[in-house]
Amino acid sequence: MKKNNIEGWLFVSPLVIWISIIILVPIYIAFELSLFNVKIIGTSGKFVGIDNYIKLFGKSKFLNASLNSFYWIIGNAICQTFFAFTIALTINYTFPGKKIITNWIILSFIIPTVVVVVIWKLMLSSSSGIINSVLIDIGILDEATGFFSSPNKAFISLVLINSWRWSPFLALIILSGLNSINREIYDASKVDGANFIQQFIFITFPNLKSVLFVLGLVGTLLSFNIFDIIWLITKGGPSSATTTLPLLIYETAFTKFRISQAATLSIVTSFLLLVFSIIFIKSMAPKEDD
Amino acid sequence: MIKENNIKLIFLSLSLLLIILIFFFPFFWIITSSFKSPEEIIATSTTIIPRSFTLEHYNKILFNSDFFIYLKNSLIVSFSSMIISIILSVSAAYGLHKLKFYGNKFVEYSLLVTYAFPGVILLVPIYLLFAKVNLLNSYFALIVVNVLFATPFAVWMLKAFFKLIPNEIEEAAYIDGASRYIVISRIIVPLAAPGIASVSIFCFIISWTEYLFASILISGDDLKTLPVGLAGIVGQYQIDWGFLLSGAVLASLPVILLFVFIGKYFVSGLTEGAVK
Numbered sequence: 188m189k190k191n192n193i194e195g196w197l198f199v200s201p202l203v204i205w206i207s208i209i210i211l212v213p214i215y216i217a218f219e220l221s222l223f224n225v226k227i228i229g230t231s232g233k234f235v236g237i238d239n240y241i242k243l244f245g246k247s248k249f250l251n252a253s254l255n256s257f258y259w260i261i262g263n264a265i266c267q268t269f270f271a272f273t274i275a276l277t278i279n280y281t282f283p284g285k286k287i288i289t290n291w292i293i294l295s296f297i298i299p300t301v302v303v304v305v306i307w308k309l310m311l312s313s314s315s316g317i318i319n320s321v322l323i324d325i326g327i328l329d330e331a332t333g334f335f336s337s338p339n340k341a342f343i344s345l346v347l348i349n350s351w352r353w354s355p356f357l358a359l360i361i362l363s364g365l366n367s368i369n370r371e372i373y374d375a376s377k378v379d380g381a382n383f384i385q386q387f388i389f390i391t392f393p394n395l396k397s398v399l400f401v402l403g404l405v406g407t408l409l410s411f412n413i414f415d416i417i418w419l420i421t422k423g424g425p426s427s428a429t430t431t432l433p434l435l436i437y438e439t440a441f442t443k444f445r446i447s448q449a450a451t452l453s454i455v456t457s458f459l460l461l462v463f464s465i466i467f468i469k470s471m472a473p474k475e476d477d
Numbered sequence: 478m479i480k481e482n483n484i485k486l487i488f489l490s491l492s493l494l495l496i497i498l499i500f501f502f503p504f505f506w507i508i509t510s511s512f513k514s515p516e517e518i519i520a521t522s523t524t525i526i527p528r529s530f531t532l533e534h535y536n537k538i539l540f541n542s543d544f545f546i547y548l549k550n551s552l553i554v555s556f557s558s559m560i561i562s563i564i565l566s567v568s569a570a571y572g573l574h575k576l577k578f579y580g581n582k583f584v585e586y587s588l589l590v591t592y593a594f595p596g597v598i599l600l601v602p603i604y605l606l607f608a609k610v611n612l613l614n615s616y617f618a619l620i621v622v623n624v625l626f627a628t629p630f631a632v633w634m635l636k637a638f639f640k641l642i643p644n645e646i647e648e649a650a651y652i653d654g655a656s657r658y659i660v661i662s663r664i665i666v667p668l669a670a671p672g673i674a675s676v677s678i679f680c681f682i683i684s685w686t687e688y689l690f691a692s693i694l695i696s697g698d699d700l701k702t703l704p705v706g707l708a709g710i711v712g713q714y715q716i717d718w719g720f721l722l723s724g725a726v727l728a729s730l731p732v733i734l735l736f737v738f739i740g741k742y743f744v745s746g747l748t749e750g751a752v753k
Contacts, residue, residue, distance in 0.1 A: 201565050292500055446605075
């Protein structure tokens with residue numbers, strides 16, 4: 188089809204304008220704030236230049252939260268890839284009840300995050316949670332454990348809960364990639380004697396490239412952004428072990444009332460994510476397909 | 478050959494069992510627990526089959542709490558966000574994938590990045606911006622934000638559906654003298670209807686589940702949404718589990734009902750609109 192410059196822009200412009208205003212104006216405001224030392228919202232502060240930025244990099248809280256965010260992204264990527272591929276490959280087979288399972292597997296994604304929190308707070312409760320009593324019954328635990336009481340346990344539990352929420356959704360997107368692979372390639376490879384694992388490595392995986400590109404980019408940024416699950420379960424604790432950058436920003440702004448510091452954090456974080464996205468797109472974007 | 482098939486079958490059944498256990502059992506658990514007596518919910522010995530049955534928690538939440546106010550707010554915000562999101566994203570997806578233009582790849586990728594970009598980073602400045610223009614404590618504040626979160630992915634989802642519509646159909650219509658408006662409303666939208674349905678439910682879910690901005694941008698009790706209302710109970714020191722669980726079940730009900738009717742479009746929209 189021929190290029191259709193003016194009309195094309197006309198059709199995308201309402202959305203582009205909407206998004207630009209709601210992202211760019213706030214980022215400008217945040218940048219301005221980061222050069223002042225405003226504390227409580229609504230008060231004015233004095234101009235301090237790049238002071239906030241210099242201070243930020245010396246803060247152990249910032250380093251700690253950055254590291255936590257890094258582990259958070261890696262942990263979620265591993266768990267979600269594992270769960271999502273297991274689900275997608277499983278429901279790609281034919282079995283009785285396939286339709287119901289495929290349609291409803293996404294239940295954990297369509298309910299409010301607050302409900303996810305309620306479910307897992309109850310199931311993982313140290314006094315009456317079913318997980319504890321099952322683990323004791325089958326002999327893995329001697330006595331009930333608090334899943335959110337130690338830094339490591341809390342972090343791992345949160346990664347698992349968040350993966351529980353997102354994996355089915357990701358699985359369906361992977362499934363869309365699987366469906367787009369021509370069946371005949373599998374049949375041909377079978378004739379040539381390829382087994383299940385070889386098929387996965389040489390056919391399935393390479394054919395999922397464009398889907399995995401989107402998942403890698405969007406998935407990473409989305410995991411980074413997770414706030415409510417962590418906040419509503421551990422509030423970032425114990426001893427800041429689950430305070431990722433989003434939680435630190437929230438805390439700085441709305442419980443410590445250091446608005447300028449929070450704005451500085453937002454700017455630095457946006458910059459980091461932007462750099463990540465550009466590198467990711469430049470190096471991984473699939474070739475033009477049409 | 479038979480051996481490989483057997484191993485496959487065992488693996489398949491095992492992973493199916495695990496999937497059901499991990500992804501479905503928790504729902505069975507909270508639904509049945511919401512009908513248990515308060516003593517049984519917090520009992521240390523767990524029983525899969527409930528021993529007690531009571532409607533007291535539902536009674537309390539329906540007739541003795543602000544549930545209906547929160548429900549109304551959530552419905553207004555989610556439906557408005559959904560409708561605006563669909564109009565904006567269908568138009569943008571049409572521009573991006575049917576009318577090629579200079580810079581369309583850049584717009585496409587930027588949209589993908591914005592899908593994940595906002596979140597908490599924008600929280601502080603958006604709060605200040607809305608305070609300046611007097612938008613705090615209004616439905617519109619939440620709608621503005623929800624549209625921002627929903628549309629980028631919606632455009633991406635629509636891409637697959639728009640690409641399935643052959644250009645020849647459109648071109649034939651133009652030759653017959655149809656205007657752009659006629660082509661979109663009579664050809665594109667009906668042909669992409671399953672895609673639009675699945676995008677609608679996605680936009681609705683995004684708004685329905687949003688917590689962070691709703692908790693900051695709204696402070697008046699009369700405008701709070703369901704997730705914020707529920708989170709208020711989660712945060713209490715002494716959790717009233719029965720109350721909380723029945724609230725959680727009721728807050729999930731509307732999206733589940735919606736899903737019963739158009740869920741299959743959503744899932745097939747995600748899985749069959751081949752992402753090529």
